[in-house]
Amino acid sequence: MTLAEAVTPFDTKTRILNAAEKLFGMNGFDATSLRDITAEAQVNLAAVNYHFQSKDSLIDAIIARRILPINQRRLEKLAAAGHPPSVEQIVEAFLAPLLMPEMLPAIPLIGRVMSNPDQFFERVFKKHLQHVAERFSQAIREALPELSPEEAFWRLFFMAGCMTQVLALSSVLPLLSGQPVDRHALMRRLVNFVAAGLRAPVAAAAPMRKEP
Amino acid sequence: MTLAEAVTPFDTKTRILNAAEKLFGMNGFDATSLRDITAEAQVNLAAVNYHFQSKDSLIDAIIARRILPINQRRLEKLAAAGHPPSVEQIVEAFLAPLLMPEMLPAIPLIGRVMSNPDQFFERVFKKHLQHVAERFSQAIREALPELSPEEAFWRLFFMAGCMTQVLALSSVLPLLSGQPVDRHALMRRLVNFVAAGLRAPVAAAAPMRKEP
DNA sequence: GTCTATAACCGGATAGAC
DNA sequence: GTCTATCCGGTTATAGAC
Numbered sequence: 001m002t003l004a005e006a007v008t009p010f011d012t013k014t015r016i017l018n019a020a021e022k023l024f025g026m027n028g029f030d031a032t033s034l035r036d037i038t039a040e041a042q043v044n045l046a047a048v049n050y051h052f053q054s055k056d057s058l059i060d061a062i063i064a065r066r067i068l069p070i071n072q073r074r075l076e077k078l079a080a081a082g083h084p085p086s087v088e089q090i091v092e093a094f095l096a097p098l099l100m101p102e103m104l105p106a107i108p109l110i111g112r113v114m115s116n117p118d119q120f121f122e123r124v125f126k127k128h129l130q131h132v133a134e135r136f137s138q139a140i141r142e143a144l145p146e147l148s149p150e151e152a153f154w155r156l157f158f159m160a161g162c163m164t165q166v167l168a169l170s171s172v173l174p175l176l177s178g179q180p181v182d183r184h185a186l187m188r189r190l191v192n193f194v195a196a197g198l199r200a201p202v203a204a205a206a207p208m209r210k211e212p
Numbered sequence: 213m214t215l216a217e218a219v220t221p222f223d224t225k226t227r228i229l230n231a232a233e234k235l236f237g238m239n240g241f242d243a244t245s246l247r248d249i250t251a252e253a254q255v256n257l258a259a260v261n262y263h264f265q266s267k268d269s270l271i272d273a274i275i276a277r278r279i280l281p282i283n284q285r286r287l288e289k290l291a292a293a294g295h296p297p298s299v300e301q302i303v304e305a306f307l308a309p310l311l312m313p314e315m316l317p318a319i320p321l322i323g324r325v326m327s328n329p330d331q332f333f334e335r336v337f338k339k340h341l342q343h344v345a346e347r348f349s350q351a352i353r354e355a356l357p358e359l360s361p362e363e364a365f366w367r368l369f370f371m372a373g374c375m376t377q378v379l380a381l382s383s384v385l386p387l388l389s390g391q392p393v394d395r396h397a398l399m400r401r402l403v404n405f406v407a408a409g410l411r412a413p414v415a416a417a418a419p420m421r422k423e424p
Numbered sequence: 425g426t427c428t429a430t431a432a433c434c435g436g437a438t439a440g441a442c
Numbered sequence: 443g444t445c446t447a448t449c450c451g452g453t454t455a456t457a458g459a460c
Contacts, residue, residue: 030242115327121384161377172333196412197405
């Protein structure tokens with residue numbers, strides 16, 4: 001056992017994944033070189049290409065490692081809710097899996113891929129999120145049958161957007177708010193806000209008033 | 213007058229700003245080289261450094277060109293609202309300036325800088341947004357006096373987050389929703405959702421139920 | 425003000441020894 | 443599986459002619 005292994009007791013592949021997740025999350029994909037990653041992981045530069053073929057495939061691997069268990073837990077929590085589920089149950093099923101302690105180091109990265117249009121559609125939505133979104137959209141219409149499918153879709157998008165922005169800017173939230181941030185208190189505020197938004201009375205299609 | 217000037221009737225500096233705004237918005241700051249920008253703008257590579265010193269200062273100039281008029285209009289609309297302003301007036305004052313037709317080409321860029329933690333705090337919030345946020349936070353507490361300053365701050369953040377995500381992913385919204393997107397209809401849905409979130413009943417601090 | 429040419433550097437990927 | 447050395451293309455920025 002070398003010194004590096006004693007300090008960071010994981011195999012090379014895992015060390016690369018952990019280092020890449022941290023640096024990609026902190027500085028972004030383009031701004032993080034494979035050399036940065038191998039320095040942080042204390043592995044050789046060529047090990048990245050040996051284990052992951054390319055930087056691009058490494059990014060895919062990092063995303064999949066985190067988003068698959070999150071989605072699994074989301075669907076489990078949604079299935080465990082009643083029929084119809086309460087609005088709060090839906091919101092919690094969607095958000096709570098991100099609060100699991102083992103997800104903490106991945107939060108900046110998740111915020112990035114969810115808010116970056118380059119990554120988002122092909123790399124995240126189509127591959128990992130589409131079926132989950134459909135399931136949650138159904139649940140929203142069960143809980144709030146007065147919503148049209150379009151309205152339910154957009155409200156789901158706004159819910160995800162609120163969450164994403166919290167994740168994406170998590171590193172600067174203490175600076176923005178001027179004080180330390182309690183993640184669980186923040187999550188309660190977010191659930192409260194989003195649940196009210198989901199329940200909003202359906203507005204008239206046009207700006208002018210119509211019959212009620 | 214050269215041919216290039218006849219085709220794009222702006223001076224070199226403006227052509228660079230327009231091309232950079234478009235390409236930075238489409239592909240991000242790191243993925244867009246000065247060579248990409250000068251090719252799109254049909255100007256010489258060295259012109260960027262002559263007019264803007266560095267890529268970094270060019271980014272600052274692009275952000276300032278768009279965010280200053282938006283903020284001015286936001287504050288005007290807020291000042292024009294009554295005392296106390298209605299929740300809808302507050303939300304509209306914040307969002308509507310982004311719908312001005314001349315802002316359309318800047319939407320992807322604005323979405324990027326608002327959701328990227330690297331740019332956001334130093335380059336955007338401290339320089340351009342802090343005083344506006346304070347003004348809007350005041351307005352929210354005027355309209356909803358039962359909210360604590362902390363709660364008002366976070367609800368303002370959630371409102372901005374919903375909006376930011378719409379801007380950041382604007383280029384993929386038709387793919388996500390499966391149909392063309394009417395910007396004004398989307399804005400009405402967003403105002404409706406966010407207004408309800410702002411008006412959410414204040415939740416108890418702890419998860420367990422307390423006296424009402 | 426605008427151009428060409430180039431300096432100085434850094435990126436991802438890979439060949440081939442061990 | 444892991445390393446060193448290297449290829450090759452791309453980057454920002456600038457010097458200096460016009």
